[in-house]
Amino acid sequence: MTISFLEEHDVSLFTRSLLVGADRPVAAIATSVAVDWDCGARLRIDVASAVECICFQAVRMDGTKAYIGYGGRIFIVDCVTEDVVIHQMDGYFCDFYDAAQLQTSGEDFRILASSASELFAFGPDGALRWKNDNLGIDGVLVHGATPTYIEGSGEWDPPGGWKPFILATRTGERIGGGSASQ
Secondary structure, three states: OEEEEOOOOOOOOOOEEEEEOOOOOOOOEEEEEEEEOOOOOEEEEEEEOOOOOOOOEEEEEEOOEEEEEEOOEEEEEEOOOOOEEEEEOOOOEEEEEEOOOOOOOOOOOOEEEEEOOOEEEEOOOOOEEEEEOOOOOOOEEEEEEOOOEEEEEEEEEOOOEEEEEEEEOOOOOEEEEOOOOO
């Protein structure tokens, strides 16, 4: 399976479509994502607009789970069952990092998602494993990971006031680096 954002005027044909993040059936669409299967099936996921800051956007696939980071939310869509889980972020979405990209086993997390101040860790089933919400105020970056720790930095004093952090891979607990009190 592959996943990508659609261009605004893309009129491609889809075998199924799904609206996520809407509190009513007729909602304005902020962005759309296409999930393509090798067999030719295509799923269109429309993300409803909300009043939120939109700085960055990203998508990732992990098995049958589509991860969409947009505005201040993370959408996890099971592309087979069409079950949707939404995580509201504190501030804006920054980026996704997957275990393979970070060269870790994927045992403790499969996907990390960062926001203006937080880092979320999701398991292979798409469930939230842990969240650390005190890593910065204007962006959180992950630089690397091992089976025991995650290294990153959070911006505390924009622009350029980045402070390092080290978190336990399994729990997300801070085990080193800067903190909000520094």
